[in-house]
Amino acid sequence: MARIVTIERHILEQQKQFPKATGAFTQVLYDMALSAKIIARETTRAGLVGILGETDDQNVYGEQQQKLDIFADQTIFKMNDHTGRLCAMASEEHEDMIEIPAHFDSGKYVLLYDPLDGSSNIDVNVSVGTIFAIHRKISSGERGTLADLLQPGRSLAAAGYVTYGSSTMMVYTTGQGVHGFTLDPSVGEFLLSHENIRVPATAKYYSANQGNEKYWTPGMRRYAKWLQGIEGEGRKPLGHRYIGSLVADFHRNLLRGGVFFYPGDLHEAGKPYGKMRLMFEAQAMAFLAEQAGAYASDGIGDILDIQPYSLHQRVPLIVGNRDLVEKAEEYIRKYDQEWVEAYRPFREGVREQA
Ligand code: AHM
Ligand code: MG
Helix, strand or coil, rough: CCHHHHHHHHHHHHCCCCCCCCCCHHHHHHHHHHHHHHHHHHHHHHHHCCCEEEEECCCCCCCCCEEEHHHHHHHHHHCCCCCCEEEEEEEECCCCCCEEECCCCCCCCCEEEECCCCCCHHHCCEEEEEEEEEEECCCCCCCCCHHHCCCCCCCCCEEEEEEECCEEEEEEECCCCEEEEEEECCCCEEEEEEEECCCCCCCEEEECHHHHHHHHHHHHHHHHHHHHHCCCCCCCCEECCCCCHHHHHHHHHHHHEEEEEEEECCCCCCCCCCCCHHHHHHHHHHHHHHCCCCCEEEECHHHHHCCCCCCCCEEEEECCCHHHHHHHHHHHHCCHHHHHHHHHHCCCCCCCCC
């Protein structure tokens, strides 16, 4: 019989490599795993208990919130507000930074999360996911500030996601490789199933919302043709797979090799920055990608190097096998100078996004 390793034991083993660690960080990760189990319980029986359906509330992007979004958001918040390990949180579902209630202790880390990404897929029984990222506190006061949250991906302490699909999996990195755990619902434990995930050298798939092609820049359109083997050196076409749930699309490409892109486009004048959120989606995926030997870019350079200026800022995202992502950068350099000039002020925080 193979060795059975629970996520708790794995996190503890990793912590041993840092003799000065207090264990606080380990516990934050463990609490994410516990939140994931509770969210998985609800997502998998959502149809049964009639919890599905939309609420009347809209989130900060004007999108309709699903009940399960709120449930997932509250679960993660409640799991972490009182532990004394975090000094602040931020969620895709909240406009502002989430403070730790004054009657609880404040800690050394901040947690950013997208509680239920791809939530438009819930009602049709398609995979959704949770994305999380942990930074160290850098401000000097007792309580957390926005500066603690708005750090570049390069300084992440940990990041990961949970995918609620045919089984529930949690995948995380603390900068020592990417490790995947599958939930065994009968014992309620996440068990190590994918140790040290590396993206395969040869990619199989590309993932993008091809329906948006008319809004893509000339460079990204040519790039898609290149992926399809139509343009360029007569390469074999990649298969096209698109779920519309970042976590699920990313997860498949991580295991099978491939590239996901949601580029900055020309859909709305004055908004050349695409759809994905830097702090709640792109940073975490970029850190995981790098740790798995892949790469994430906004079309100009590494997502991990972007200095954020707003919690909800959006960013173009191209993530997957390094050679494929670099090819997109090449097409953009060659054909999309106009777009680059329109986007750059948003990247550098000279202009704020709408
Ligand atoms: P959400 O955070 O509102 O759920 O949206 C994010 C999702 C991603 O999971 C997915 O990659 C993308 O939006 C799909 O967008 P589209 O429907 O435009 O293809
Ligand atoms: Mg999201």
